[in-house]
Amino acid sequence: MKSVEFRREREEAWRELERLLDRVDSSGLTALEPEQLMRLPVLYRAVLSSLSVARAISLDQNALDYLESLAGRAYFAIYAAKRPPGRTAVDFLLRRFPRAVRAFHRHVVLAALLMAIGVVTGRGLTLADPDHFYALVDEEMAGGRSPAASTDDLREVLYSKKDAVGALSVFATFLFTHNARVGILCAALGFAAAVPTLLLLFYNGVTLGAFSALYETRGLGLELWAWILPHGVTELLAIVLCAAAGLAMGESVLFPGRHARLANLALQGRRAGELVVGSVLLFLVAGLIEGLFRQLVHDILVRWALAAATAVFWAVYFRSAGREET
Amino acid sequence: MRTLAEPRREIVTPEGVPLRFILAGPFERLAAFLIDAVIIVTAAVMIALALAFGLAFVAVNAFAILLMLAWFFLRNFYFTWFECRWQGATPAKRLLGLRVIDRAGGSLSADAVFARNLMREVEVFLPLVVFLVPDAVWPSAPGWARPLAAAWLGILALLPLFNRDHLRPGDIVGGTLVVRAPRVVLLEDLTEAVAAAPSGPRFSFTQEQLDLYGIYELQVLEDLLRRNTPLATLSEVARRIQKKIGWLAAPNEDAERFLRAFYAAQRARLEQRMLLGERRERKRAGSASTRRP
Numbered sequence: 094m095k096s097v098e099f100r101r102e103r104e105e106a107w108r109e110l111e112r113l114l115d116r117v118d119s120s121g122l123t124a125l126e127p128e129q130l131m132r133l134p135v136l137y138r139a140v141l142s143s144l145s146v147a148r149a150i151s152l153d154q155n156a157l158d159y160l161e162s163l164a165g166r167a168y169f170a171i172y173a174a175k176r177p178p179g180r181t182a183v184d185f186l187l188r189r190f191p192r193a194v195r196a197f198h199r200h201v202v203l204a205a206l207l208m209a210i211g212v213v214t215g216r217g218l219t220l221a222d223p224d225h226f227y228a229l230v231d232e233e234m235a236g237g238r239s240p241a242a243s244t245d246d247l248r249e250v251l252y253s254k255k256d257a258v259g260a261l262s263v264f265a266t267f268l269f270t271h272n273a274r275v276g277i278l279c280a281a282l283g284f285a286a287a288v289p290t291l292l293l294l295f296y297n298g299v300t301l302g303a304f305s306a307l308y309e310t311r312g313l314g315l316e317l318w319a320w321i322l323p324h325g326v327t328e329l330l331a332i333v334l335c336a337a338a339g340l341a342m343g344e345s346v347l348f349p350g351r352h353a354r355l356a357n358l359a360l361q362g363r364r365a366g367e368l369v370v371g372s373v374l375l376f377l378v379a380g381l382i383e384g385l386f387r388q389l390v391h392d393i394l395v396r397w398a399l400a401a402a403t404a405v406f407w408a409v410y411f412r413s414a415g416r417e418e419t
Numbered sequence: 420m421r422t423l424a425e426p427r428r429e430i431v432t433p434e435g436v437p438l439r440f441i442l443a444g445p446f447e448r449l450a451a452f453l454i455d456a457v458i459i460v461t462a463a464v465m466i467a468l469a470l471a472f473g474l475a476f477v478a479v480n481a482f483a484i485l486l487m488l489a490w491f492f493l494r495n496f497y498f499t500w501f502e503c504r505w506q507g508a509t510p511a512k513r514l515l516g517l518r519v520i521d522r523a524g525g526s527l528s529a530d531a532v533f534a535r536n537l538m539r540e541v542e543v544f545l546p547l548v549v550f551l552v553p554d555a556v557w558p559s560a561p562g563w564a565r566p567l568a569a570a571w572l573g574i575l576a577l578l579p580l581f582n583r584d585h586l587r588p589g590d591i592v593g594g595t596l597v598v599r600a601p602r603v604v605l606l607e608d609l610t611e612a613v614a615a616a617p618s619g620p621r622f623s624f625t626q627e628q629l630d631l632y633g634i635y636e637l638q639v640l641e642d643l644l645r646r647n648t649p650l651a652t653l654s655e656v657a658r659r660i661q662k663k664i665g666w667l668a669a670p671n672e673d674a675e676r677f678l679r680a681f682y683a684a685q686r687a688r689l690e691q692r693m694l695l696g697e698r699r700e701r702k703r704a705g706s707a708s709t710r711r712p
Contacts, residue, residue, distance in 0.1 A: 094687050095694065097608055107605065141436045150694060152686050154638045155606050155645065162603040165438055169506045169518055169600065172433070172526035181529065189530075266484045270491040274540070277495065281541040284588050285571060342592060359522065359531075359594025366534030366593070373495075 096151035103143045107163060110136040114166045122170065137167040188415030190371035193364050195411065200337035200344070204294060208333060211298020212305065219306035229303040238304070244311040251313070251320040252391050265384020272328060273376040276335035280342070280369045287343020294336045319393045322400035324383035330407055331375035338365035338372075428584060428596060430524040438524075440598035443517045445579045448587075448597055452543075454511035459493050466493075498536040503529050518600045527595070535593030542588055546572040609644055610683040622680035628664040629688040633701040637689060640682050644675075653678060 113133055116124055125133070144160040151157060194201060218225040223240040230239075238247060275293075282289035301321075308317035345354070345361040352360065382399070390396060427439045466489045470482050501509040507519035507527050519535070521527050546569075579585040584596060643656060657674040660666070660681060668677070689699060 094610060094683075094690060096686075096690055097610055100608060104605075111605075138434065141432065141434055144438075145436055150690060152634055152637055152690050152693070153608055154641050155603070156608065159603040159605040161439060162601060164436070165440060165598075165600055166602075168432055168438060169520070172521075263480050263483045263487075266487045270487050273491065274495075277537060278540050278545065281538050281588075284538060284541065284592060285575065355591060356523075356594075358591050362534045362592030363528070363530040363594065366530050366537055369537055370530075370533055 096147070096153060096156075099143075099146060099150060100153075100156060103139070106136055106139045107143065107160070110140055110167060111163060114163070114170060117170050118166075133167070134171060137164070137171055140164050140167060185367070185370070186374075186414075189367055191411050191414035191416075193367040193371070194334065196364060197337050197341050197368060200340045201333060204333045204336040204340060207291065207294050208298040208301075208329070208336075211295040212302035213298075214295075215299035215302025216306040216309075217302070218299075219303045220310070223307070223310065226303050226307055230300050238307065240307060240310075244313070247308060247311055248313060248316070251316055263384075265380045268383055269377050269380030272331070272380065273373045276331055276372050276376060277369060279332065280335040280338040280365060280372075283336075283339025283342035283365070284346065285343070286346050287340050290336050290339030290343060294332070297332060316393060319396040319400070323386060323396050323403070324379045326400050326403045326407065327375050327382065328379035331372040331379060334368050334372045334375070338368040341365045341368075426583075428598065430520060430522075430596075432524055440520065440596075441601070442585060443597040443599045445585050447515055447517065447599075448579065448585070451509070451511040451515050451517055454514065455498065455509050458510055459497050462497075463490055463493055495536075495540075498539065499529075499533050502527075502532045502536070507532075512597075516599055516601055517597055519595050519597055522590075522594050522596045531593040531595055533593075535589035535595050538587070538589035538592055541572070542576050542578075546576045606645060609641060609679065610686060622677060622684070624664070624666075624681065624684045626688070628666070629685055631664055631702055632660075632685055632689075633699040634689060635700055636702050637682070637685055640678065640685075644678060644682060650674065 109132070113125065113129055113136065116129075122130070140160060140163055144157075144164050147153075147157055147160055215229055218229065226240050238250060279290055279293050282293065305314065305317060308314050341361050342358065342365050345357045349357040351357075382403070386399065390399075426442045428442055429437045429439050431437050467486055470485055470489075498509055502512075502519055505513060508517065512518065519527060519532070521531060575588055579587045584590075586596070590596060640656070643653070654674040657668075657677050660678070661668055692699060
């Protein structure tokens with residue numbers, strides 16, 4: 094029988110590949126000798142061709158299943174291979190992340206705009222009637238900062254000296270993990286047609302606006318922003334990027350465009366994922382600034398200078414990083 | 420193991436050869452997730468204990484910081500890290516023989532893995548919180564909003580049950596697919612034993628007798644012969660086949676030997692016809708004797 098002869102001729106190569114794959118499965122690709130590593134793709138292609146032939150000439154179900162599973166395993170080993178993590182990280186920071194941000198610039202602008210509208214709304218409402226503050230800001234989040242608080246108390250928050258440097262970094266870590274999680278959530282919720290993302294983003298802006306109005310009525314407006322912006326530039330940017338990722342995902346759910354909805358989501362989702370990974374890094378930076386710098390530096394000019402410096406840095410980075418090759 | 424009934428998905432490799440993978444079912448995936456969740460929590464507890472012994476008395480702050488970071492990274496990057504490093508499998512997936520693959524057949528990229536695991540936050544964590552402590556998510560929610568939000572999240576969480584490929588939102592966003600990757604052992608070709616049979620009666624079949632059954636029946640027979648099927652079943656199968664093809668059994672004929680010989684002859688015939696471009700999937704109605712003129 095043809096199929097029997099065929100198997101006799103090829104079986105040696107199948108077994109060889111199987112042994113290599115067993116080795117890869119138990120101790121990773123790096124466990125292979127260089128010449129074995131060279132053999133892997135050769136054998137993989139040989140088994141793929143065996144599989145094609147076997148499908149055409151053989152009815153031995155076990156042999157077919159075996160080849161299918163062998164080819165599948167080899168496929169995993171070969172196509173899941175990745176580059177060294179260090180180089181991937183550098184490549185991500187210098188090219189992929191800023192490129193992803195540029196690719197989604199419409200969503201980023203929209204997200205920023207929405208947040209700004211939130212700020213204006215929250216500010217307007219609170220200025221019109223300070224009692225609105227209670228409706229707009231969650232009590233827990235306000236932490237005692239409310240229209241009922243005295244001006245001195247409000248000022249106190251801006252210049253508080255938490256005692257030890259140690260406690261500050263705990264605080265910084267908490268802020269980082271908390272904010273990064275909210276950011277991830279904000280992006281992931283984009284899947285639900287972006288509605289929750291929009292709500293979260295808008296509400297975030299409203300809260301900010303309400304605080305701003307509260308401090309403005311006490312003549313502390315500029316000082317509040319000097320308190321927020323040194324880390325806020327980075328943090329708000331990260332929120333906006335996460336939200337942009339969510340919006341992009343929501344957009345591809347609602348308006349798939351030229352591709353099929355599923356294909357489009359997969360395409361956008363991966364790039365949106367890059368935005369979120371980058372944002373986690375931004376949150377880390379923001380957490381560091383917030384937890385360390387802000388509590389230690391009380392000079393309003395230095396605070397403004399840092400805010401401006403971060404803004405310029407991110408603007409330059411996102412505009413120009415990774416551009417030279419495109 | 421026979422896998423005819425299980426849903427399969429075809430992936431075309433970059434070399435242009437279609438590979439068929441068995442789709443992983445929603446429940447084995449849930450099981451894998453639960454095992455991974457247990458691993459994550461256990462790891463977190465171990466880290467906490469190790470840190471507690473190492474640091475807590477010396478530097479409480481460092482302890483708190485490291486613990487928070489460990490928890491954050493475990494929770495958000497455990498799946499991503501393993502799926503990137505272990506060719507699309509986390510420890511539990513590997514245990515259960517599951518793999519993440521690229522739906523389009525390309526290589527599984529890091530951003531696809533990250534994107535698919537990003538969504539766990541809304542698929543698992545958020546619904547859990549909504550059901551356990553609804554106030555934590557949306558404190559000032561009006562009464563009607565809560566069931567609505569719960570329903571929405573419920574849909575996201577149960578999505579794998581409602582689509583053909585059992586995609587969860589993360590798979591949709593990452594463009595991935597979870598498949599079963601069983602390891603199949605290559606067994607001896609059944610026809611080799613027939614060819615090597617030492618002595619005894621030789622079975623010969625006419626072409627007509629071999630034109631009754633199709634590939635499906637052949638593979639059912641293969642399966643029977645490969646397993647330790649009880650003799651009674653084999654005799655019964657042999658009897659039915661003999662009736663259908665109009666075979667006159669010799670006295671004391673061994674059922675298993677008959678079946679093996681028939682399998683070999685039948686496979687040779689079907690493979691020959693396949694080479695000529697004719698795949699017969701199923702048997703014909705009737706039997707050899709009734710169709711005789």
